[in-house]
Amino acid sequence: MTTLELKDVRRYFGGVKAVDGVSLTVTAGKVTGLIGPNGSGKSTVVNLIAGVLGLTSGEIFLQGTPISTESADSVARRGVARTFQNIRLLPEASVLDNVVIGFYRLETSPLYASLLGLPSSRRETRELRERGRTLLARFSMSEYEDVPAGSLAYGFQRRVEMMRAVASNPAVLLLDEPVAGMNDVEARSLGQIFAQLAAEGMAVLVIEHNTRFVSELCQEVHVLDSGRLIAYGTPQEVMRNPAVIAAYLGD
Ligand SMILES: Nc1ncnc2c1ncn2[C@@H]1O[C@H](COP(=O)(O)OP(=O)(O)O)[C@@H](O)[C@H]1O
């Protein structure tokens, strides 16, 4: 079952061919890896899928429906969630509040009404906070519920971002360098959560510079270099590929 499909996707910035003819599929139930040296176009691919950037040419399909021309909001409402290479949280707000914001893709009351505690939204808010606590438990973050997100250690802030992204129960989860700056232990424990989300049916695309993490986590990996895919296969296969070795040596 294919969830997300990119067909010959290109994005040029003036003369820079950031993404230059990428075709790949991200399947439900799996963690798919996209690796490549710095500047190879990985974040641009995420931004194209998420509707943050427009395509120069090509098509992106979600469950067979073309989404290439939709806005970021509309792509998110269709069930594509993402995290950013640089963490974006509300640092003063509590961990739980940051996670609850993630539910709003599905809700009808405007966010400001909930924040103001207007009567129409109080019950909804209570339910969402309960669901938020369930997520915190799953990510082993319950004890930090009331802590301002900005005061957490880096690896825990990443977890908060991750919980916010999965709060809306997306069909597709795009993770842009989710373990950057983490040690191996933190990375591995997050990796287990990604594997579990995939096992429950999510399509997970992990963008990484860190090849070791991807090798442990993914059954299949695509390799980008200068906007083009140069290899695809199991982590063992692609890491033996001379073109991949050359691309990483030049990095
Ligand atoms: N908004 C932009 N304007 C101009 N050039 C960009 C922009 N975004 C990315 N690029 C260029 O596109 C290429 C790929 O960048 P990026 O997708 O961020 O790579 P990666 O995430 O693999 O490090 C780089 O050469 C980068 O400088």
Ligand SMILES: [Mg+2]
């Ligand atoms: Mg990047």
